[in-house]
Amino acid sequence: MERFQQLASDIVKLWERCGGDYLNGIKNTLILALVATAIGCVIGLICGILNTIPCAKNDPPVKRFFVKLIRVIVRIYVEVFRGTPMILQAVFIYYGLPYFTFNTVQWPSVWAASILVVSVNTGAYMAESVRGGIISIDPGQTEGAKAIGMNHVQTMTSVILPQALRNIMPQIGNNLIINIKDSSVMFIISFTEFFAAHRGAVGATYLYFPSATIEMAGYLTMTLAASFLLRWVEKRMDGADSYELVQADQLTMAAGTYSHPDRGTPFDERSKEERERIRQELKHGRTRGDR
Amino acid sequence: MSETILEIRHLSKSFGSNQVLKDIDFTVRPGDVTSIIGASGSGKSTLLRCINLLETPTSGEVRFHGQNVADKGVNAAAYRSKVGMVFQSFNLFDNMTVLENCMVGQVKVLKKPKDQARENAMKYLEQVGMAPYIKAKPRQISGGQKQRVAIARALAMEPEVLLFDEPTSALDPEMVGEVLSVMKDLAAGGMTMLVVTHEMAFARDVSNHVAFMKEGVIWESGDPRSLFANPQRQETRDFLARFRQQ
Numbered sequence: 001m002e003r004f005q006q007l008a009s010d011i012v013k014l015w016e017r018c019g020g021d022y023l024n025g026i027k028n029t030l031i032l033a034l035v036a037t038a039i040g041c042v043i044g045l046i047c048g049i050l051n052t053i054p055c056a057k058n059d060p061p062v063k064r065f066f067v068k069l070i071r072v073i074v075r076i077y078v079e080v081f082r083g084t085p086m087i088l089q090a091v092f093i094y095y096g097l098p099y100f101t102f103n104t105v106q107w108p109s110v111w112a113a114s115i116l117v118v119s120v121n122t123g124a125y126m127a128e129s130v131r132g133g134i135i136s137i138d139p140g141q142t143e144g145a146k147a148i149g150m151n152h153v154q155t156m157t158s159v160i161l162p163q164a165l166r167n168i169m170p171q172i173g174n175n176l177i178i179n180i181k182d183s184s185v186m187f188i189i190s191f192t193e194f195f196a197a198h199r200g201a202v203g204a205t206y207l208y209f210p211s212a213t214i215e216m217a218g219y220l221t222m223t224l225a226a227s228f229l230l231r232w233v234e235k236r237m238d239g240a241d242s243y244e245l246v247q248a249d250q251l252t253m254a255a256g257t258y259s260h261p262d263r264g265t266p267f268d269e270r271s272k273e274e275r276e277r278i279r280q281e282l283k284h285g286r287t288r289g290d291r
Numbered sequence: 292m293s294e295t296i297l298e299i300r301h302l303s304k305s306f307g308s309n310q311v312l313k314d315i316d317f318t319v320r321p322g323d324v325t326s327i328i329g330a331s332g333s334g335k336s337t338l339l340r341c342i343n344l345l346e347t348p349t350s351g352e353v354r355f356h357g358q359n360v361a362d363k364g365v366n367a368a369a370y371r372s373k374v375g376m377v378f379q380s381f382n383l384f385d386n387m388t389v390l391e392n393c394m395v396g397q398v399k400v401l402k403k404p405k406d407q408a409r410e411n412a413m414k415y416l417e418q419v420g421m422a423p424y425i426k427a428k429p430r431q432i433s434g435g436q437k438q439r440v441a442i443a444r445a446l447a448m449e450p451e452v453l454l455f456d457e458p459t460s461a462l463d464p465e466m467v468g469e470v471l472s473v474m475k476d477l478a479a480g481g482m483t484m485l486v487v488t489h490e491m492a493f494a495r496d497v498s499n500h501v502a503f504m505k506e507g508v509i510w511e512s513g514d515p516r517s518l519f520a521n522p523q524r525q526e527t528r529d530f531l532a533r534f535r536q537q
Binding site for chain 2: 056059060138140141143144145146147148149150151154158159162163166239242243244245246
């Protein structure tokens, strides 16, 4: 009990001294995660469209070459950025630009570099999720769109991607939450996100555990909020469960009385003999004197 | 009767070594209601899909107003917008309401202003009796209603010819009637239609031209009354006999 009281007083002490840094860190982490996830989704969607450009054997060779080339480039992009640690990508990109330009070009701010790294990384994962989402849509949807004369981009943007996007919303949620947490590696290029606030605070106070407690609570709050937000968005996307009728539907209302070209309906005029036969059939199971 | 909409010449289609269509020839004139009948697997649907270029013909020509659309340089999307298609499995866009389904093609492909597209869509939705359901999503309505919306969606593009790929085969028996009645009205209104169907009564009573297909070949075609009453080929007789027994 005594330790908990100590912890509480340490946290209060920390907060009085570095509270502003923590809050600023939360703000920066959230902005970075949201912006980078959004850009990453767009990159993923574009890769999805590029990956699914139809290419038939009888297309002109030039078109086939470019379609193949695009697919190879997208594939390389996905494999490279999915297959290396984000912390290294940050170092690579942040120091690579001045290195290759003999320090004449610098990153305008760590913000730009951080958003670029996290977006590009998210985009690599999203490209695969989008591909999965597109595959999951019934090919009939594509055929329906083609049949009314839509081209590939129209089909994708109006019909396929809205449905694929709904199917990969849980995956987008995953990415947002991963980005909230993993953007902490951007401290390597001295981006002041939430975890950087921890490093600053303990450097000044040596209160490692109390600061970590604040961090844990802070991250959990952010990710829980993100979860709820995404669930709400999913619900909004699904739309209403019911719909309003504008007026009565004549054809369905009359469905029972419509005479099918092949078969009669129970309301058809029948001869006396036939009515009698049906009556007998119902009574005895089969027509009397049938054979 | 010199003007033709569609001319199919020596059309063949193979999937690998499996030849599904063999040297198909036929012509569709304005106002024709052509039914294609035949057992499952006889190539009827593939023929329709080749006409709409959803499948690429292996060889042969599909001439639309004299122009071969199976040529490499032809803009398939522009051609498809003039040839409507109604599918067995409806293929309505699940992410849109009934009204949006009928508007999206007009807005995106024909570049019509939205209010004009809405007005036009409403006209055809009323024609198929689906105007009350404009706010519903496809998953909320029955199969027969979906197919009627699909017909309205195709009509809203104001196509020159409408292709039906077994439009009633995925429907419960009690819903077949509502779709057939819409199709009957269309035929009566002078719409040029090409219908792949198992509904023999429709083929006999509504269409003015019937083609019988078996194993990728049109065995017999002509006036429905004479073809049904007096089939010339043994294959046609066998096929029709099976239907008569039911």
